[in-house]
Amino acid sequence: MASPASSTALSGRDAAPGAQPDWNRVTRLLQRSRALDDIEETRLLPARQVLYQFSARGHDLAQILLGLELTDPHDAVTVYYRSRPLMLAVGVDLEEAAAGPLGRSGAFSDGRDIGVVFNKPGRGGVSVLPACGGVGAQYTPAAGWAQAIGYHLETLADESYARSIAVVLGGDASVATAGFWSALTMATTLQLPMLIYIEDNGLGISVSSRLQTPQGNIAANLRSFAGLTIFEGDGADPRVAAARIGAAVSFVREQRAPALLRLTVPRLSGHSGQDTQTYKTPETIARERANDPLRRLHRYLVPKRMSDSEWRQIEQEARRDVEQAVERALARPLPDPAGITRHVFTEHTADGRAEPQQQGGLAPLGFAFAPGSGHIEPEPTRINMLTAIRRTLDLELALNPRMLVFGEDVGPKGGVHGATLGLQEKHGAARVFDTSLSEEGIIGRAVGMALAGLLPVPEIQFRKYADPATEQLNDCGTMRWRTANRFAAPMVVRVPGGFFKCGDPWHSQTNEVAWVHGIGWRLAVPSNAEDAVGLLRAALRGNEPTIFFEHRALLDGAWARRPYPGDAYLLPFGVARRVREGSELTIVTWGAMVERSELAADASGVQAEILDLRTLSPWDREAVLASVRKTRRCLIVHEDNLSAGFGAEVAAVLAKEAFFSLDAPIERLTMPDIPSPHAPLLLEAVVPGVESITRAIRALASV
Numbered sequence: 137m138a139s140p141a142s143s144t145a146l147s148g149r150d151a152a153p154g155a156q157p158d159w160n161r162v163t164r165l166l167q168r169s170r171a172l173d174d175i176e177e178t179r180l181l182p183a184r185q186v187l188y189q190f191s192a193r194g195h196d197l198a199q200i201l202l203g204l205e206l207t208d209p210h211d212a213v214t215v216y217y218r219s220r221p222l223m224l225a226v227g228v229d230l231e232e233a234a235a236g237p238l239g240r241s242g243a244f245s246d247g248r249d250i251g252v253v254f255n256k257p258g259r260g261g262v263s264v265l266p267a268c269g270g271v272g273a274q275y276t277p278a279a280g281w282a283q284a285i286g287y288h289l290e291t292l293a294d295e296s297y298a299r300s301i302a303v304v305l306g307g308d309a310s311v312a313t314a315g316f317w318s319a320l321t322m323a324t325t326l327q328l329p330m331l332i333y334i335e336d337n338g339l340g341i342s343v344s345s346r347l348q349t350p351q352g353n354i355a356a357n358l359r360s361f362a363g364l365t366i367f368e369g370d371g372a373d374p375r376v377a378a379a380r381i382g383a384a385v386s387f388v389r390e391q392r393a394p395a396l397l398r399l400t401v402p403r404l405s406g407h408s409g410q411d412t413q414t415y416k417t418p419e420t421i422a423r424e425r426a427n428d429p430l431r432r433l434h435r436y437l438v439p440k441r442m443s444d445s446e447w448r449q450i451e452q453e454a455r456r457d458v459e460q461a462v463e464r465a466l467a468r469p470l471p472d473p474a475g476i477t478r479h480v481f482t483e484h485t486a487d488g489r490a491e492p493q494q495q496g497g498l499a500p501l502g503f504a505f506a507p508g509s510g511h512i513e514p515e516p517t518r519i520n521m522l523t524a525i526r527r528t529l530d531l532e533l534a535l536n537p538r539m540l541v542f543g544e545d546v547g548p549k550g551g552v553h554g555a556t557l558g559l560q561e562k563h564g565a566a567r568v569f570d571t572s573l574s575e576e577g578i579i580g581r582a583v584g585m586a587l588a589g590l591l592p593v594p595e596i597q598f599r600k601y602a603d604p605a606t607e608q609l610n611d612c613g614t615m616r617w618r619t620a621n622r623f624a625a626p627m628v629v630r631v632p633g634g635f636f637k638c639g640d641p642w643h644s645q646t647n648e649v650a651w652v653h654g655i656g657w658r659l660a661v662p663s664n665a666e667d668a669v670g671l672l673r674a675a676l677r678g679n680e681p682t683i684f685f686e687h688r689a690l691l692d693g694a695w696a697r698r699p700y701p702g703d704a705y706l707l708p709f710g711v712a713r714r715v716r717e718g719s720e721l722t723i724v725t726w727g728a729m730v731e732r733s734e735l736a737a738d739a740s741g742v743q744a745e746i747l748d749l750r751t752l753s754p755w756d757r758e759a760v761l762a763s764v765r766k767t768r769r770c771l772i773v774h775e776d777n778l779s780a781g782f783g784a785e786v787a788a789v790l791a792k793e794a795f796f797s798l799d800a801p802i803e804r805l806t807m808p809d810i811p812s813p814h815a816p817l818l819l820e821a822v823v824p825g826v827e828s829i830t831r832a833i834r835a836l837a838s839v
């Protein structure tokens with residue numbers, strides 16, 4: 137998936153699985169990790185050169201042993217803020233490891249994210265998928281990668297995935313999160329090659345693990361969980377830790393099945409540099425110190441396996457190497473503020489070449505999409521929007537073997553709206569499939585799949601039910617920016633919503649503006665079958681995470697039916713459609729309000745120009761400005777709530793850019809700030825309708 141690259145002398149493992157680790161290498165990595173933590177804790181943090189310090193002391197030995205096991209080129213690991221020892225073990229060099237927390241240029245995020253929020257593109261070796269600050273967010277993307285391994289191996293027949301695994305690291309508190317349970321469900325029901333490694337230090341900041349799982353031991357509680365193999369032990373004991381880690385990794389590789397490994401480890405420092413640990417008794421602190429894996433490694437190795445002078449030499453060399461790496465990291469320039477708005481979306485060079493991410497999606501693979509065209513070759517009969525969507529998915533599935541369609545009920549049933557009807561039968565259950573009922577799992581899995589070089593097309597059954605996936609959606613959108621274009625997870629999320637026969641607070645909201653506010657997302661809100669084909673195709677052949685909003689009232693609405701525009705038709709985002717020309721005012725609208733606005737314009741007797749925005753991210757500011765400068769009046773009509781709806785953005789831009797062209801205040805006609813009501817009478821009273829739009833047109837035209 138990525139270009140080959142060198143790994144440092146310290147990464148990788150020479151020995152076969154199950155054999156003894158290279159203890160010299162382990163010692164060197166452990167000493168390096170300790171030296172880094174020590175210099176940060178005692179010098180760089182007090183000097184405020186490092187602003188967030190998360191010491192790994194105590195967790196380090198086991199992480200290094202695990203990192204050295206991740207030798208397959210398609211292995212991936214999702215980590216969290218205490219994972220630097222593993223990063224060193226998988227080949228991240230010392231200078232980069234030091235530069236991240238110092239907020240220097242380059243490194244994991246070019247100073248954009250906390251230095252311990254790690255990542256590492258695969259480049260022919262293990263991938264460390266972009267970490268997130270949210271505890272629990274690391275789980276479902278790992279399950280997505282694990283599912284993608286099976287897809288590469290079985291569906292794409294790529295034998296190089298035969299022994300690949302996904303690994304996720306988490307603390308004992310993280311087992312209480314929805315992400316943990318969602319990923320566990322996926323891993324066990326689908327029997328994914330995934331290792332869940334719980335680093336149990338007994339605390340989440342200051343909260344006891346007994347509040348995270350009964351009696352504080354997740355492994356004990358999951359012993360009877362079907363389809364999961366448990367490994368447990370003392371992660372500070374070198375012999376035990378190496379044996380358990382080796383056994384757990386071999387199990388997942390050989391059996392292609394999930395396992396949970398829980399190792400107890402001491403957390404020798406505070407949760408973070410600011411934490412004084414007043415909640416620990418002196419006895420606890422003394423007990424933890426006595427259990428320091430560095431001391432225990434010394435006892436284990438010296439003198440039986442290593443002489444004391446060898447040990448001291450490794451210690452001194454590690455300290456020297458780290459001091460030099462810190463110096464080099466400090467000498468790096470600070471990140472350039474001039475570039476801070478770059479990499480929200482794909483950037484292009486001055487001569488128009490795209491600068492794709494290093495990993496994630498199809499762009500870094502050089503996948504050649506069939507050429508699209510803006511030319512319409514209409515078929516004689518009209519189809520509804522639902523058929524238009526299904527047909528586009530069907531064709532793109534046939535053209536792109538890396539595309540997968542999934543969600544609740546999208547398999548044999550064909551989706552509760554019918555958009556995927558027949559697609560599983562035609563393209564197979566590996567490519568079109570049902571998922572467990574966890575939106576966090578659906579989107580998190582999509583993130584992992586995208587990072588593994590696939591094109592996931594998940595369906596969220598109704599707009600409101602994207603709420604449980606909010607964290608994964610946000611983290612997906614910001615990924616390109618926060619990794620400074622190292623990673624991106626392009627996907628197309630289909631989200632039906634809006635009113636239908638009736639409303640209700642659960643199935644009928646639109647709240648499309650949330651996606652515009654969500655960094656890094658493209659958003660399409662098609663109003664008819666022709667646009668749906670062109671926009672969906674553009675999204676599926678694009679390189680950005682995209683929300684494709686499918687209005688329920690339009691899926692089979694008569695007005696939205698159009699001739700199928702052809703298999704090549706592709707409609708770029710950010711181009712509004714002038715539905716009708718007019719001179720007296722401009723109506724700016726989208727989605728289900730386009731039809732109503734057109735009928736209202738007819739009824740009003742006013743020469744209204746109507747612009748269907750078609751996409752809100754990006755939106756066609758130029759078309760709106762040009763139209764309003766011409767008509768000098770603007771009415772914005774949307775179904776979403778009034779306050780901070782997308783109309784507010786349009787109005788703000790007009791107020792600034794077209795102020796001297798306006799003959800009347802900008803008007804907005806929207807739902808009031810309430811959820812969608814159920815009874816049709818109540819719904820009609822609040823959603824903009826032909827009558828209310830007509831009244832608003834007339835009122836604005838007469839100002």
Ligand SMILES: Cc1ncc(C[n+]2csc(CCOP(=O)(O)OP(=O)(O)O)c2C)c(N)n1
Binds near residue numbers: 308309310407
């Ligand atoms: C969703 C979320 N809630 C709260 C926090 C704040 N927080 C950061 S770390 C942490 C404790 C996590 O403990 P654990 O998972 O056991 O890992 P450890 O730090 O002990 O290694 C909390 C509450 C967060 N980052 N994310």
